[in-house]
Amino acid sequence: MDIRRLPNTEPLPMDLLLEADPLEELVRAYAAFGYCYIAEDKGERLGTYVLVPLNKTTIEIKNIALATSARGKGxxxxxxxxxxxxxxxxxxxxxxxxxxxxxxxxxxxxxxxxFRxxxxxxxxxxxxxxEPIFENGIQCRDMIRLEYKISPL
Known part of the structure; x- marks a missing residue:
């Protein structure tokens, strides 16, 4: 699997991004301020993520998604x-x-x-x-925030 940063000239992989966030308007808004990465293997798009800087020391993974065919394989x-x-x-x-x-x-x-x-x-x-979102038979109401502390280089 190869992972590369998507240049601004390449369209966003909306099919994948909408797997993790169902509102295209929100996805486009945060992707405009962040860095989108795409994972591919032999031309097949396997996954994507978007990093959005929050401040000088903190960056957020706003979206991370895998194609259905790529799930459960690490x-x-x-x-x-x-x-x-x-x-x-x-x-x-x-x-x-x-x-x-x-x-x-x-x-x-x-x-x-x-992550903690x-x-x-x-x-x-x-x-x-x-619209209400349901997953695992539970209404998705609250955002659980987690963080990961990076060890200095």
Whole structure:
């Protein structure tokens, strides 16, 4: 799998980005301020992520998604590790990520890779999304915020 930063001249992989965030308007807004990366293998798009700087020391993974055909093969772990390495290369100290209260698998995945829960933005998904979101039989209401502290080079 090869991961590369998408140049501004190349269209966003909206099909993948919308897997992780169903509002195209929001995806386009944060992607405009961040760096989009694409994972490919032999011309097939496997996954994507978007890094958005929050301040001089903190960057956020705003979106990370895999194609359905790429799930369960370790690509998500590779993609997340690449995002952490890229944040370190860009000289950030902290990487943040947010996910829904109903995203049970993602919460476990991020913690297994060293992320720690730091806050809850209550009713985030109720305030920002016009339609209710359900996952794992649970309404996605709250944003769980996690962070990863990068070791200095």
């Amino acid at each position: 690509y998500g772990k590779e993609l997340l590790k690449h995002a952490l390495a890229e944040a370190q290369r860009l000289c950030y100290e902290t990487v943040e990520i947010g996910t829904g209260n109903s995203s049970i698998n993602q919460l476990a995945f991020y913690q297994k890779l060293g 829960m730091v806050s809850i933005d209550r009713d985030f998904f109720v305030r920002h999304y016009p």
